[in-house]
Amino acid sequence: MLSYIVRRLMFLPVVLFGITVLIFALISTLGPWTRVATFIPSPDAERHVDLEAIIRKYNLDDPPLKMYTRWVNNLLHGNLGWSQSSHMTVMEAIKRRFPATLELTLFAVIPVIIGGILLGVISSVYHNKPIDHTTRIMAITLWSMPDFVLGLAVLMVGYGVLGWFPPGRLSAWAELEVLKESFRSFTGMHTIDSLLNLRFDIFWDALRHIIAPVFTLACLWWAFMLRITRSSMLDVLNQDYVRTARAKGLAENVVIKKHALGNALIPVTTVAGNMLLGLLGGVMIVETVFNYPGLGLLTSTAATRLDVPCVVGVALFYAIILVLVNLVVDLLYSVIDPRVRLE
Amino acid sequence: MKSKVWLWVILAIVVVGAAVLIWTGQKPAKEVEVAKTVDGASFNPNLFVYVGAGDAETLDPSRAYDTASSEIMFQYYENLIAYKEGSLEEFVPMLATEVPSVENGLISADGKRYSFPIRKGVKFHNGAELTPEDVEYSFERNIFADPVGGPMWMLIEPLFGKASIEDLACEIAGVDSFDQVDEAALLKTARRVMDAIEVDGDKVVFNLNTAYPPFLSILARNSSWSSIINKKWMIENGAWDGKAETWTQWHNLDTEKQVLFEKAMGTGPYKQVEWDRSNSRHTMEAHADYWQGPAAIKTVIVNNGVTEFNTRKLMLQKGEADAIYVPVENSPQIEGMEGVTLIRNLPRLNNVCAIFNQEINAVDNEFVGSGKLDGNGIPADFFSDLNIRKAFCYAFDYDSFIKEVVLGEASVPYGVIPQGLSDFFDTNSPRYNYDLKKAEEYFKKAFNGEVWEKGFKVTLVWNIPNTTRKTACEILEHGIEAINPKFQVEVQGMEWATMLPRRREGRLPMVFIGWLADYADPHNFVYPYLHSKGDFMSFTGDKGRAFAAAQFDALINAGINETDQKKRIQIYTELQKKSLDQAPHLMLYDAYDRRVHRDWVKGFVFDPICPAQYDFYALSKSLD
Missing domain, CATH: 3.90.76.10 (Dipeptide-binding Protein; Domain 1)
Structure with missing residues (x-):
């Protein structure tokens, strides 16, 4: 098992190398005059600017290979570069933004997995009954709903009409509290930090802010989880051993819980891993709608402003997470299904 | 059985915990200033929250050259x-x-x-x-x-x-x-x-x-x-040490390497608490020893990270924001909002034009068609003919544009100097209007009638996502194509990064661009707009620059070297008139500004040159 993990981790640098080469190859198609646009936020901002001096200063006219070796050299010194679009080093930007996205994802993943599996099981058990149809229609509707439409609708109702779930991460007063020296930041995730500081008022405030984006994300991914669980359950329920279990007179819920569910969960685990990645990466729109400053917002701003160091940095970061999550998923297989042995 | 007991215990803990949380959670700790609720919106007289979109680039006076940055610095420095x-x-x-x-x-x-x-x-x-x-140090250091x-x-x-x-x-x-x-x-x-x-x-x-x-x-x-x-604070923090021998060590540093990049130490009414760059949020606190007396509002938060307008609007509605940034296209959504004040038509020192490129780089240029006057393109010097420029100026429907696109929040320009500086020119002088007859007249005269006979084809480029400029292009297209079926105008959107090199190489036939005053003097408009070395004439090729040198440079130099105010006014009146007669640019509109805040915000005074939307020192919050 350990050697398996080590072997998998050894692949990491290879993956990273591939990704960075790919990104730099893409960037090399852009000339220095395109790249200099990063430093001029808009067409009207180019005033009294010597663009050539900027190009010289930041070596934007270097050949791609030289740029790449310089970048790798910096990376080896632990320097991912400066992000022009977020006004801080790329490392700092990721470090500050990731907790927000992680918090959002963790909060979303729990209801998605539990709710999705539960609904999927119900749906398959009551195959072709009204309850199955209802959940399926609901699933298809939510799955086909664009995230920004659903997000805006949730914001309008949850904040505009009811006033319960405001956008952002914290209310103004709570932000000021968090800034104080007496409040210690442990994880950057406000819900957890506030509990550790025994500040339940801030916890409550953070919770209020996170519910709407989490609900939006959950709605979008429930459907996905539900459909996978349902089809995999249906498959298993038609297997011979399930019929045998029923034939020997076991109660239906024992058949489902003990015999069917465990086997049905294997494909679910695979997609759950991917879903986690999808959630981490796909929060861009939801973060924008709810003004939730996480990695998604960072990436989209960086990409539209051609902030190369930031885009590359975030891509690297996601690549590392991707490899790690996939590894964890593989490890989980062996836990769920004892037949799987990792060597 | 045993496992069920455990389940009950866990459940009980969760329920009790949740109850405690809800109970304590509803009451924030005592030292926190609690907002009261007024008509469903929260009101806190000691806290002002401004919510905008687009954050400062730096807080360094020697580097900051964008409104978002100066907006913040305005509160810290004097x-x-x-x-x-x-x-x-x-x-x-x-x-x-x-x-x-x-x-x-x-x-x-x-x-x-x-x-x-x-x-x-x-x-x-x-x-x-x-x-x-x-x-002395401040100026020398910068x-x-x-x-x-x-x-x-x-x-x-x-x-x-x-x-x-x-x-x-x-x-x-x-x-x-x-x-x-x-x-x-x-x-x-x-x-x-x-x-x-x-x-x-x-x-x-x-x-x-x-x-x-x-x-x-x-x-x-x-x-x-x-x-x-x-x-003293600067030197202690590692900035220039004040010695003549060492200045190059601090010259032209990367923005983020300057001490003042993210910190501020001024004498202004507010002092910096934090610039949270990852959330684009500035927190400031009233300066207790401020020489004009401390500000009424104790804490100000400028949150520049809310890019979505609907979110900003909801925050205003709920009183979580006292004032928000509203782009012109969204102002109808604010009109009639309860508890909210909308102030429109504030004359800002800002205007927008389309520059005529008098010497287009026509080599492999997709925007000029054939590059010849054969009905399928335009020649490189197309806009060096005054008749063409004037025809374009008459073919733009100013009133429809102002009414439909900027919703009345602009006016037709008198020339390159905006109306905020109307002391420097004659506001009774004629302006361009939408007149297709006149446009036709000038098109017929252009290139000895060749343009009228053969027609032309040109592509106008606007920068994504600026749809105001897109519509300006389309209105111009509509006007010109209505004059002669042989005239073809195409409109194309382009990302800024793609546009920059093309603009730089002189490929764009017309450059749509705006100018916001650095300081309140007509020189700050005539120089960039009309001087042969100004920013805008640099987009018009050698021909354009030579034209500007012949037409405007002498007058502009006379204006800046004249100390007699009356004579200056004469010079700028003449320059203003000439900027329409010679039409180096199609002047699209003088922009107005607007402010949107809760009714409880008192003391707002508009200042056309102020970079900040609000001078927080002048404000207070009251429900009367």
Whole structure:
């Protein structure tokens, strides 16, 4: 098992190398005059600017290979570069933004997995009954709903009409509290930090802010989880051993819980891993709608402003997470299904 | 069975925990200022929250050259003088105790020496007292830093007659490139700068290169590049040490490597608590020792990270924001909102034009079709014909554009100087109007009738996501195509990064661009718009620059060297008229601004040159 993990981790640098080469190859198609646009936020901002001096200063006219070796050299010194679009080093930007996205994802993943599996099981058990149809229609509707439409609708109702779930991460007063020296930041995730500081008022405030984006994300991914669980359950329920279990007179819920569910969960685990990645990466729109400053917002701003160091940095970061999550998923297989042995 | 007991225990803990949380959670800790609820919106008189979109680039006075940055710096820093309320020509003292004039002897008779007596008893945010040395250091430090793309040319030009400190060093050394300047010349450059700005007793003296009428405007409040900083604090924090020998170590650094990039230490009414760059949020606190008395509102949060308008609107509705940024296209959604004030048609010093490129780079250029006057393209010098330019100016439907696109929040320009500076020109002079008959007349005269006979095809490019400019292109297209079926205009959107190299290479037939004043003087408009070395004429090719040199340069130079106000007005009136007669650009509109805040915000006064949407010091919150 350990050697398996080590072997998998050894692949990491290879993956990273591939990704960075790919990104730099893409960037090399852009000339220095395109790249200099990063430093001029808009067409009207180019005033009294010597663009050539900027190009010289930041070596934007270097050949791609030289740029790449310089970048790798910096990376080896632990320097991912400066992000022009977020006004801080790329490392700092990721470090500050990731907790927000992680918090959002963790909060979303729990209801998605539990709710999705539960609904999927119900749906398959009551195959072709009204309850199955209802959940399926609901699933298809939510799955086909664009995230920004659903997000805006949730914001309008949850904040505009009811006033319960405001956008952002914290209310103004709570932000000021968090800034104080007496409040210690442990994880950057406000819900957890506030509990550790025994500040339940801030916890409550953070919770209020996170519910709407989490609900939006959950709605979008429930459907996905539900459909996978349902089809995999249906498959298993038609297997011979399930019929045998029923034939020997076991109660239906024992058949489902003990015999069917465990086997049905294997494909679910695979997609759950991917879903986690999808959630981490796909929060861009939801973060924008709810003004939730996480990695998604960072990436989209960086990409539209051609902030190369930031885009590359975030891509690297996601690549590392991707490899790690996939590894964890593989490890989980062996836990769920004892037949799987990792060597 | 045993497992079920555990389940119950866990459940009980969760329920009790949740109850405790809800109970404690609803009441924030005592020291927190609690907002009360007014008509469903939360109201806290000690906290002001402004929610915008788009954050500051830096807080360094030597580098900041964008509105978002100066908006924040405006609250932290102060200048020697300020504009008198409601005026763009008269000043009042600020950190200086008197406004220099020839009459009071603080400006020399030749207009080249300005003295400012420095106010005593002014405290910086760290408690240090303001001295004349701080003022001297502030200007010298910013001039030495002079980073590429920064605003320091505005001070370097009147003081040394150069565009940058590097140019000055090159001149002193007699070389072409800054890399070639030797140590001795660098030291001479430093001495030259340090001689130009001197402490004389309790005064600070500026020695100008030539008389420069807008000099006071360049120093006045709202000009972040003339902010006064604290010398001792700067040196302690690793900034320039004040020595002539060392300035190059701090010259043209990367923005983020300057001490003032994210910190601020001024004398302004608010002091910095934090700039949370990952959330684009600035937190500031009233400066208790502020020399004009502490601000009414204790804490201000400027949250520039809410890019989605609907979110901003909801925050305003709920009272979580006291004021928000509203783009012109969204202002109808604010109208009639309960508890919210919308102030429209504020004349800002900002106008927008489409530059005619008089010498298009036509080699492999997709925007000029065939590149010939054969009905399928335009020749490179198409816009060097005055008739074409005038025809385009008459073919734009100004009124529809202003009514439909900017929803009435703009006006038809009198020329390159916007209406906020109407003291400098005649507001009874004629303007362009939408007149297809006249346009037809000019098209028939252009290129000896060839254009009318053969027709043309041209592509206009707008920058994504600026849909206002897209519609401007389309309105122009509509006007021109209605005149002659042989006239074809195409409209194409382009991302800024894609557009920049094309604009740079002179490929765009027309460049859509706006100008926001650096300081309130017509020179700041005629120079970029009309001077052969100005920013806008640089997009018109050698032909355009030669045209500008012949038509405008002499007048512009006369205007900036004239100290008599009446004569200046004459010169700018003439330039204004000529800018329409010669039509180097199609002047699209003079933009208006708007403010949106809760009714409980009191004390707002509009200042056309103020970079900040609000001067928080002037504001208070009250429900009366």
